[in-house]
Amino acid sequence: MAQTYLIVGAGNMGGALLSGWLKSSLVNARNLAIIDPNPGIEAVYAIERGAKHLADFDGIPRNTKTILLAVKPQMFPQMRRQLAEALGEDVLIISIMAGISTQALKDAFPGADIVRAMPNTPAAIGKGVTAFTADPALKSEKVEAIKTLLGATGKVIRIETDEQINAVTAVSGSGPAYIFNLCEALAKAAQSIGLPPDVAAQLARETIIGASALLEASDQSPTELREAVTSPGGTTQAALDVLMADDGQGQLMRRAVVAALARAREFSE
Numbered sequence: 001m002a003q004t005y006l007i008v009g010a011g012n013m014g015g016a017l018l019s020g021w022l023k024s025s026l027v028n029a030r031n032l033a034i035i036d037p038n039p040g041i042e043a044v045y046a047i048e049r050g051a052k053h054l055a056d057f058d059g060i061p062r063n064t065k066t067i068l069l070a071v072k073p074q075m076f077p078q079m080r081r082q083l084a085e086a087l088g089e090d091v092l093i094i095s096i097m098a099g100i101s102t103q104a105l106k107d108a109f110p111g112a113d114i115v116r117a118m119p120n121t122p123a124a125i126g127k128g129v130t131a132f133t134a135d136p137a138l139k140s141e142k143v144e145a146i147k148t149l150l151g152a153t154g155k156v157i158r159i160e161t162d163e164q165i166n167a168v169t170a171v172s173g174s175g176p177a178y179i180f181n182l183c184e185a186l187a188k189a190a191q192s193i194g195l196p197p198d199v200a201a202q203l204a205r206e207t208i209i210g211a212s213a214l215l216e217a218s219d220q221s222p223t224e225l226r227e228a229v230t231s232p233g234g235t236t237q238a239a240l241d242v243l244m245a246d247d248g249q250g251q252l253m254r255r256a257v258v259a260a261l262a263r264a265r266e267f268s269e
């Protein structure tokens with residue numbers, strides 16, 4: 001009998017991962033169970049194609065072997081005991097919850113294989129990057145299976161320590177929001193120098209899309225690509241003198257990731 005995959009919390013990220021699993025045919029909707037009082041659009045699609053929508057943990061199929069935990073970290077303490085009691089043996093727990101440590105997961109699910117992973121929202125279009133950490137003693141076949149599951153939504157990177165996952169969260173987990181905020185800021189700045197709002201929004205958006213696509217297509221580093229825009233003594237140099245000043249974007253980005261890291265650590269407490 002094929003194993004059942006269980007997704008607990010099928011919102012933005014859980015939905016993106018489940019969509020990747022279905023699209024890549026790694027998981028058949030009929031072998032999927034979803035627990036979420038308010039499933040997102042991807043989960044509804046899966047339920048329409050045969051995934052079980054469970055009202056509570058009591059209904060978890062006995063052959064459930066892989067469990068994706070994708071609820072908000074604040075929900076975890078109130079559900080961990082009930083979920084652990086409902087699961088069988090030899091299960092794999094993949095948690096994407098920000099800040100919930102591997103040790104906390106091991107305490108909650110003794111005997112389970114634990115993977116702590118951090119995806120990001122471009123996963124929804126197969127352009128995500130997911131870093132994960134797993135027990136170094138885990139058999140290589142299991143690690144490969146985990147990489148395949150996480151790789152259904154984009155690139156996968158294995159990292160060494162649990163604490164590094166908090167750093168990953170601050171960089172690539174939250175990172176798409178930094179880029180969207182850059183888009184907002186560029187559009188606002190464009191308006192402030194006289195461009196109409198719709199033109200400003202379109203220019204900012206297309207600039208970020210175009211620059212990202214160039215970064216993906218090119219063999220050049222971000223530094224080389226930046227330098228290719230920058231004529232000596234030109235307009236870009238004038239702007240970069242502001243952005244790259246000691247109190248510029250570099251320092252601001254450091255403060256931002258440090259704040260995100262601190263928040264992830266708070267979830268661990």
Ligand SMILES: NC(=O)C1=CN([C@@H]2O[C@H](COP(=O)(O)OP(=O)(O)OC[C@H]3O[C@@H](n4cnc5c(N)ncnc54)[C@H](OP(=O)(O)O)[C@@H]3O)[C@@H](O)[C@H]2O)C=CC1
Pocket residue numbers: 008009010011012013014035036037038039040070071072073075079096097098118119120121173174
């Ligand atoms: N969004 C992102 O960019 C990323 C998020 N993460 C992590 O993924 C997790 C989910 O985040 P995200 O997808 O953004 O959040 P969402 O709110 O979009 O998804 C969480 C889902 O869980 C549901 N839910 C609430 N309570 C329960 C419950 N008791 N049992 C089952 N499901 C429940 C929610 O329903 P309802 O809406 O009714 O509350 C919602 O549909 C978080 O832990 C976050 O740290 C990781 C990487 C990136």
Ligand SMILES: O=C(O)[C@@H]1CCC=N1
Pocket residue numbers: 098169173174
């Ligand atoms: O904001 C959050 O807490 C989650 C984790 C990474 C992205 N979103």
